[in-house]
Amino acid sequence: MRLQSYLPILDWGRKYNRQTLTSDMLAAVIVTIMLIPQSLAYALLAGLPPEVGLYASILPLIVYAIFGTSSALAVGPVAVISLMTATAVGRVAAEGTADYASAAIILALMSGAMLTLMGLFRLGFLANFLSHPVISGFITASGLIIATSQLGGLLGISTSGHALPGLFSSIASSIGAINLYTFGIGALSLGLLLWIRFDLKNWLKRLHVPKGVANVIVRAGPVFVVFLTMALSVIFDLGAKGVALVGDVPQGLPMLSLPSFSLDTVQQLLVPALIISIVGFVETISVAQTLAAKRRERISPNQELIGLGIANVAAGIGGGYPVTGGFARSVVNFDAGAATPAAGAFTAIGIALATLLLTPFLAVLPKATLAATIVIAVLTLVDFSVFKRAWAYSKADFAAVAITLIGTLLLGVETGIALGVGTSILIFLYRSSKPHAAVVGQVPGTEHFRNIKRHTVETHPEILSIRVDESLYFANARFLEDLVTDQVAGNDRVKHVVLMCSAVNFIDLSALESLEAIQHRLDTQGVKLHLSEVKGPVMDKLKSTDFLRDLSGKVFLSQHQAVSALRS
Incomplete structure (x- = not known):
């Protein structure tokens, strides 16, 4: 065989x-x-x-x-x-x-x-x-x-x-x-x-x-x-x-x-x-x-x-x-x-x-x-026609096409494709360095949580739920720190921050250090940090560190479970 x-x-x-x-x-x-x-x-x-x-x-x-x-x-x-x-x-x-x-x-x-x-x-x-x-x-x-x-x-x-x-x-x-x-x-x-x-x-x-x-x-x-x-x-x-x-x-x-x-x-x-x-x-x-x-x-x-x-x-x-x-x-x-x-x-x-x-x-x-x-x-x-499609759908993809085409025409095939690959990698890094993240609330009558800017949802002033829609690594670790800090700053009613990790497939060492910094900063403000919906491979990595031992809050199986427990 x-x-x-x-x-x-x-x-x-x-x-x-x-x-x-x-x-x-x-x-x-x-x-x-x-x-x-x-x-x-x-x-x-x-x-x-x-x-x-x-x-x-x-x-x-x-x-x-x-x-x-x-x-x-x-x-x-x-x-x-x-x-x-x-x-x-x-x-x-x-x-x-x-x-x-x-x-x-x-x-x-x-x-x-x-x-x-x-x-x-x-x-x-x-x-x-x-x-x-x-x-x-x-x-x-x-x-x-x-x-x-x-x-x-x-x-x-x-x-x-x-x-x-x-x-x-x-x-x-x-x-x-x-x-x-x-x-x-x-x-x-x-x-x-x-x-x-x-x-x-x-x-x-x-x-x-x-x-x-x-x-x-x-x-x-x-x-x-x-x-x-x-x-x-x-x-x-x-x-x-x-x-x-x-x-x-x-x-x-x-x-x-x-x-x-x-x-x-x-x-x-x-x-x-x-x-x-x-x-x-x-x-x-x-x-x-x-x-x-x-x-x-x-x-x-x-x-x-x-x-x-x-x-x-x-x-x-x-x-x-x-x-x-x-x-x-x-x-x-x-x-x-x-x-x-x-x-x-x-x-x-x-x-x-x-x-x-x-x-x-x-x-x-x-x-x-x-x-x-x-x-x-x-x-x-x-x-x-690829120019028209790229311009209509994504200006970043249009830039990759244009740079590749112009670079190839003016500088030759090897330089052109190197420019294209380099541009694509830079675009990827730029996008992933600013991952989509949303403050979420519970859709009434369900166990689902959605973006508060897009849906009619229920929220609780003492609980801040943030859904992270990207794996966490060195390029976007600081972005998450800034996001949590901005959301908590000036809001004395927040007692719990829950990071909803359903879309997080891995956390590298830089991101782990950022989570530790977030944990320390919230702890000094009297706010507890919790995680929910952490995937198995990510959880295995976290268990091999001191992060979970020092975590002020808990790790919940689901976001609904987290909000229900913290409300009570």
């Missing part, structure tokens, strides 16, 4: 049959068709040769099929992680060099090791530090940066930079060198891909094409654009006219190997690898849980960490770069009927066959086509 939890294939593999095989193979064919142009494009986005995108789509899929828990998740290169890889590796080595490719492999291995260790030590909760508003702002900004970075490929000019200021500056300095042939191929590819994504299905519907066949045609649309632009490249000899082509792509599968490690390189990639690991895991688990919910399946976050981690190690050994679970390809895999993780393994076989058989033909493929593929793919990442 223990081994089965680490190797989910032992569970679903026992139930595998001909029906699931058929479903998985059909899904694999559709996803393979979609992945070929995307993998090539994402590798170029990462600053790597296009075949590396294919390499990163083979072994990781096979490994995830063994260790992953999602039946529909498709692992491989994605836009955001490709951009983050280019940013991280670009600081270590020059693009196009052997050291650059080696650094990308080391980044995958480091990310894989971190994810695997996080899974083994059950540290999936670390991903919770990336709040949804931060992730939304980061992904939207990354989508804008990625789309802007591809303008060079669409126009036939060189661009550089990993944030908008650098990109705009390089585009402005090269704007006079636009290649019209490249622009024409780029515009044609962009227009066709937009039409395929947004209108082709409607055309096929009007032609009464069966829905299943129509979906396959739409998914295969980008491949048709690739073939069309390859044909135009040959017919018009676009390479001789200054159009950048993919060039010779090595035929065959990658050799399994490890690059030489440099301690300096590892140190420089340590923080980027951690950020890529956490961002990749957040994207993976979000996609996996969304799709699993539709089938009432269960996803194990810690096992997903292990599966994704080993998949990244496999990507490094297989000559790839960091990978994660992609939203678009996973949705396609799900819609195509993938029944088990074996669909990913079959997809890997399809990618491997493409690497063996199709790579010689890719030499004439214009890079502008791949740039257009990336632009269309990242359109789904850009979501400005």
Whole structure:
């Protein structure tokens, strides 16, 4: 049973049959068709040769099929992680060099090791530090940066930079060198891909094409654009006219190997690898849980960490770069009927066959086509509606989104997400440092106690009941002291203060010292301090101290019991 939890294939593999095989193979064919142009494009986005995108789509899929828990998740290169890889590796080595490719492999291995260790030590909760508003702002900004970075490929000019200021500056300095042939191929590819994504299905519907066949045609649309632009490249000899082509792509599968490690390189990639690991895991688990919910399946976050981690190690050994679970390809895999993780393994076989058989033909493929593929793919990442929702619901969350987005756009992906995480933590600390607390009274005819400002309740002048709606720790301990002092000050009728602790899940040492200070201060004023509705784990901690022994009042099981006893 223990081994089965680490190797989910032992569970679903026992139930595998001909029906699931058929479903998985059909899904694999559709996803393979979609992945070929995307993998090539994402590798170029990462600053790597296009075949590396294919390499990163083979072994990781096979490994995830063994260790992953999602039946529909498709692992491989994605836009955001490709951009983050280019940013991280670009600081270590020059693009196009052997050291650059080696650094990308080391980044995958480091990310894989971190994810695997996080899974083994059950540290999936670390991903919770990336709040949804931060992730939304980061992904939207990354989508804008990625789309802007591809303008060079669409126009036939060189661009550089990993944030908008650098990109705009390089585009402005090269704007006079636009290649019209490249622009024409780029515009044609962009227009066709937009039409395929947004209108082709409607055309096929009007032609009464069966829905299943129509979906396959739409998914295969980008491949048709690739073939069309390859044909135009040959017919018009676009390479001789200054159009950048993919060039010779090595035929065959990658050799399994490890690059030489440099301690300096590892140190420089340590923080980027951690950020890529956490961002990749957040994207993976979000996609996996969304799709699993539709089938009432269960996803194990810690096992997903292990599966994704080993998949990244496999990507490094297989000559790839960091990978994660992609939203678009996973949705396609799900819609195509993938029944088990074996669909990913079959997809890997399809990618491997493409690497063996199709790579010689890719030499004439214009890079502008791949740039257009990336632009269309990242359109789904850009979501400005999160600003409206955040502003309407929480100004603090809006601030987190805005700081993350602006920081990413202006300073780059790593700095942007660090700003977002920092902002989220500061907002959390600020909120928890001023916890909601209310003076409560008894709802007539019941044993319930509610806020005196919101409900019609009964109170007793000699009893002050305060409900604390937050765990007590160093950041808010002083707040509670001030609250009790303010409520008692100038009110000579108060003889008892009851802290209603139903929402208090823990009390740290700083908060304990504050409670002792409150107890001492009230005692000197002739007021007794009582506690009610203290949870078991909190009570166990308090019993191990002298606080309960020195408490001037009592600890009551319920607030109603406390008020009833103190009134009498």
